[in-house]
Amino acid sequence: QFQLKESGPGLVKPSGTLSLTCAVSGGSISSGNWWSWVRQPPGKGLEWIGEIQHSGSTNYNPSLKSRVTISVDKSKNQFSLTLTSVTAADTAVYYCAHNGRWCLEYWGQGSLVAVSS
């Protein structure tokens, strides 16, 4: 069973870049599955951001695609999220997750990122 943990700054300035890392334990990130990022604005629902496979292949939500990059570091068994040109609308709890059979099977605890000057 995988364990995931997000880390990164809790505060980002408007127009800046949000960067988060997800450390994976309990198994290798190269297991062949996909790995996702999901966010949840305070008091609101869930939005899938994108996914990456250990090979580096990615898929992104079209609504965020122009600003999102997801990358993987197999040597560190982790993957990362970068979101550029952030605004207050990007304030959310950001979760990393392990993809199961067409679902998100294991989730990190979440990392709250606020966009504010």
Add this chain to the structure above:
Amino acid sequence: EIVLTQSPGTLSLSPGERATLSCRASQSVSSNYLAWYQQKPGQAPRLLIFGTSSRATGIPDRFSASGSGTDFTLTISRLEPEDFALYYCQQYGNSPMYTFGQGTRLEIK
């Protein structure tokens, strides 16, 4: 993009009662591609059901789900105090790969 609409928005029931939550899709969804999650305050979502009706590891059998096409249902047979939470359905599609319903809040009456 397939839109998922959950109903009701809030469901007020008592422990021991039966809960029925609905998830309706704007287009037909493969039965392999429909999942349900539970989320408690301050916690990450937890996978309950995948493939429309298969319980995830460790999920008690009072949780069951069914459906096909555009209409899917999550049923909790006898509510325990720990079942009062937010519930989301999710479908897997083309782009974006994953979309979620807006959630149903199950609260204690």
